[in-house]
Amino acid sequence: MSSSFSVLLGPLTRAVTYTRWLHLLIASVAGVLTGFLYNKPFFAGGWLTWLWMAVLPLPLLIFAALIPVVRRIEGLQAQLLLIPGPHGVEARAASGIATTPSGSWSDRGRTAVWLLLRLGTGVALSALTVQLPMLAGAFTMAAAGRPSHLKGLPAIEAPHWWYGLLAPLPLVLLAAVAVGAGSLTAAAARLLLGPSAAERLAELEARTERMLAHNQLAQELHDSIGHALTVTVLQAGAARAAGSPEFTERALAAIEDTGHQALADLERALRLLREDAPRPTDRPVLTDAERLLESARAAGSDLRAELSGPLERLPGPVSREGYRMVQEALTNVLRHAGPVPVSVRIAAGDGALELEVRNPLPVPSPHPGSGGSGRGLRGIRERAALLGGEAEAGPDGAEWRVRARLPLPQLR
Incomplete structure (x- = not known):
């Protein structure tokens, strides 16, 4: 039993889980900054806000991927936040993530795909990071006998004590999604930001x-x-x-x-x-x-x-x-x-x-x-x-x- 709990809770005790979470949350900042240009439509609230955050920065990110130094910046950030352990010269070389500027159009293309993937994953995780704790709060309020009318969530008109049994589930789901998204993002970084054939040679x-x-x-x-x-x-x-x-x-x-x-x-x-x-x-x-x-x-x-x-x-x-x-x-x-x-x-x-x-x-x-x-x-x-x-x-x-x-x- 204790080994099962260690397997389930182990990732939550590792610092890299939270640095990867932070890495993905940072990606949504581009959507927020771009959204200020669209003012009212962007801040309409609900799922439309998150959709704008995932769509508006796309042209800007594609243009940024054409700049060679962006690949270096993304590689350094990915090594620091996505890869666990020490970050010395040898560890950086063994991470599988390059920190050199784009040297070919293939490098620029892979950098563009990485930026778009990071934006989409980051916005989705940001939405869950905001909405799922609110849902856990709504269930807690309903278990205490108070109706819930939180914006962006279904209204709970008939509170009941058994809503308390549901309250932990959104947080468990959020933790599982964060761990899985972080691991997949680290694997994608090695694939998309890894050294090219010329760099390996x-x-x-x-x-x-x-x-x-x-x-x-x-x-x-x-x-x-x-x-x-x-x-x-x-x-x-x-x-x-x-x-x-x-x-x-x-x-x-x-x-x-x-x-x-x-x-x-x-x-x-x-x-x-x-x-x-x-x-x-x-x-x-x-x-x-x-x-x-x-x-x-x-x-x-x-x-x-x-x-x-x-x-x-x-x-x-x-x-x-x-x-x-x-x-x-x-x-x-x-x-x-x-x-x-x-x-x-x-x-x-x-x-x-x-x-x-x-x-x-x-x-x-x-x-x-x-x-x-x-x-x-x-x-x-x-x-x-x-x-x-x-x-x-x-x-x-x-x-x-x-x-x-x-x-x-x-x-x-």
Whole structure:
């Protein structure tokens, strides 16, 4: 029994029932304001008044639906009053109701249908909200032995106590109609104010871009922080083994510089996660490669570098990804081969950017991941593929070679 009462009375305890009721009552305001223009016919009373309220605003609403911003206003109002729960950014996106201006005639047409439907439903509910409590009052008066002659309602000339049994029925009917109309209006809002096919496609593309940005963030953290930790570990180990105060001082300075760079990279990565922050534009590029090379030299590598071509005129994505690819290749050398001689070649020209990192093969086994299973080498290949290029890694005689070629537009 208690469960039956909770099912029946549950909607009346929810705030959204009354916000939806309010949303529909607001719709009848347009009818009231328009009715002032017609003065006497409008205020004739009875059902004719409600009919005027539902008919007079129709031309005005159709014209309003042609204004793109009206769809946004209606969408925001529907999200706030028709959809239960929190109203944050994610909740608004999941509501199924768009809050963008009309972008096509289809959007305008659906907005017009929504405005007309809301007006008709709102006027009908407003009429019941006024008339049904009056009817409950008339029954109560009749039960008390007083005749009822309320305007717009049938007269009760012969009062009797049993009218008291009918008094609650109009209020129960009003509550049921309000709950049902609110639920149907919320469903209609999702249908008529929901995102169009073009908007859904744009949202899908935006979601895909966010996923790619998160994947890029994971790769950036792997490359940058992994390189910094590798250099730090090698520097600390070399300082302990050397037993020289001068070497230890240089190693600590290199560790400090590498740590500062890693912190800067970490801050850039964290800014990518903040939706309210602008996308960072100060990510390292190939013109900053010298600090990367110095970091490897400070870790003990005998590094020879050859940089050629107009690196400062490279497209941003190519230059940034090229920097990360060289960084990952040097990190692999330091991690798997130690402070061995390394040669780096960065050449821009002839329609392509060529990157090459060579070092002697470790004995007796080559780099872990030489078969292509290492995450670092896989990341290099993925970066190259995203830019329309190619990358390869493997033994080349007595050396281990990482080579990438990225296509370039004509540099001027």
